[in-house]
Amino acid sequence: MDGEDLGENVLIHLDVESLNPAIVKQEKSEFSTTRKIYSYLKKKTFATFVASKKISSLWHCCDKAFSDPSSIHKHVSNVHANEIDELTSAALDQMLKRAKADDSVHEYPNDRPSKDASYWMPDISHISEDKLSEGPGEVILYYCYCQIKEPRFICDWQNELCSKLRLTGKVRVATEGINGTVGGTKTATSLYIRAMLAHPIFHVMQVEDFKTSDGGAECFPDLKVGAYKEIVPMGVDPDIISYRSAGKHLEPEEFHKEVQSLLKDGSSNSDTILLDCRNFYESKIGQFKNCLAPDIRKFSYFPDYVDKNLDLFRNKKVLMYCTGGIRCERGSAYLCSKNVCKEVYQLKGGIHKYLEQFPDGFYRGKLFVFDERYSISFNSDVISDCRYCGSPWDQYQLCSTEFCYQLVLSCTSCRQKGLTACCPVCQAKEQMPRGSPSSGSVHKEECECTHSRPRIPKDTL
Incomplete structure (x- = not known):
């Protein structure tokens, strides 16, 4: 099967009905950069390419025979990656041409400008105030990489939308x-999701992209919506290291099998690294078995961590994960840019979807x-200890010192003894009278905890 036939074959087998035609029409000039749909099409291209090589019970490619799916998949990934990319682009072009010629695809209403925030508000005239402010609640976590030409207009819309639905939380736009992560009643979050999916800029999103957990508006002190350079603060210009260069996504089932294989083979002398790209205080209370969890305090330290530990990743297969997937998008892109890894994969939907x-x-x-819950539980395991007595404990609280924002693990018994600070320095400050000269100025995170931790650790396996 030649490239032209293969590209056409992909289109024939692609479930076009599952892709909203409005996306193609609305963003036809940007469609090739919409990661989710491009990724979906690429998977179809890859599968069709592999299927074209099967003769009887074997796959034949490059004058070699392959007896199992994993071997032919690995061969195609390593040898024919450029060809798959070219075929995907060709198939994508054909899809765009078909969409353009399809009379059933309609434009979004243009009688009102998209900058008008009120136009994209859900109708809540039939919803009582009680349903928006009382009743069962939840917190939703989501992200969407897409082109937003004027973030400030989306910020205005988000502010009005969340206020109208009585939602609190944080939303970053770039x-x-x-x-975003917002909390409110389930009625309100359901309306919020519906409004997000109805907006043309975010039409690429699906319901499953919104991760939910028990909670509500009380999980956040207020609502904060703002425009930023990055939607996840890695400290690297997204125009230089883009999410479009991220590693390959693995569904939770695929990631589970990879981890299972890694644990079965044993971590010693393995060519695979299971990488937690979260901060140390996150991985401290929960992590995958046999993972590499960097001792970093902020995600903006991750690029420097990678730079300092390149030899650690050289010629290795990396399985990366984070809370909801967003940090892996940029983190894996940065790791891929170093050209040292054999392969880089990331857990789609993050730990949240896996659990x-x-x-x-x-x-x-x-x-x-x-948020103010600090953690959510899916199993009963406690893997961390009380900072003072060493007993099993995983419930974070803020350091009791007035101007310290470190998190501390101090069990109930130790807290009853007054051991509520993150370190001896803060504990001494806690015993000083409030408002004294020594405690009157703000030195955020200036304590023993901060100074004792290297900013960029060098790891070994």
Whole structure:
């Protein structure tokens, strides 16, 4: 099967009905850069390419015979990657041409400008105030990489939308997309999701892209919506290291099998690294077995961590994961840019989606979240200890010192003894009278905890 036939064959077998035609029409000039749909099409291209090589019970390619799916998949990934990319682009071009000629595809209404935030508001005239402010609640976590030409207009819309639905939380908007976690009643979050999916800029999103957990508006002190350079603060210009260069996505089932294989083979002398790209205080209370968890305090330290540990990743297969998947998009792109790894994969949907399917899988302990809950639980394992007595404990609280924002693991017994600070320095400050000269100025995170931890650790396996 030649390239032209293969490209056409992909289009024949592609479930075009599952892709919203409005996306193609609305963003036809940007469609090739819409990661989710391009990735979906690429998987179809890859599968069709592999199927074209099968003769009887064997696959034949490059004058070699392959007896099992994993070997032919690995061969195609390593040898024919450029060809797959070219075929995907060709198939994509054909899809765009068909969409353009399809009379059934309609434009979005243009009688009102998209900048008008009120135009994209859900109708809540039939919803009582009680349903928006009382009743069962939840927190939703999501992100979407897409082109946003004027982030400030999306910020205005988000502010009005969340306020109208009585939602609290944090939303970051940038030219590269949107990242949010908001809480409220289930009625309100359902309306919020519906509004997001109805907006043409975010039409590429699906319901399953919104991760939900128990909670509500009380999980956040207020609502913060802002425009930023990055939707996840890695500290690297997204125009230089883009999410479009990220590693390959693995569904939770695929990631589970990879981890299972790694644990079965043993971590010693393995050519695979299971990499946690979260901060140390997140991985401390929950992580995958046999993972490499960098001792970093901020995600903006991750690029420097990679640079300092390149030899660690050289010629290795990397399985990367984070809370919801967003940090892996940029983190894996940065790792890929170094051209040292054999392969780079990331867990699609992050730990959150994995635990929904495998609550008793290979991730043990709590899942840290960035709100006033601090963590959510999917299993009963406690993998961390009290900072003072060493007993099993995984419930974070802020350091009791007035101006310290470090998190501390101090069990109930130790807290009753007054051991509520993150370190001896803060504990001494806690015993000083409030408002004294020595405690009157703000030195955020200036304590023993900060100074004792190297900013960029060098790891060994």
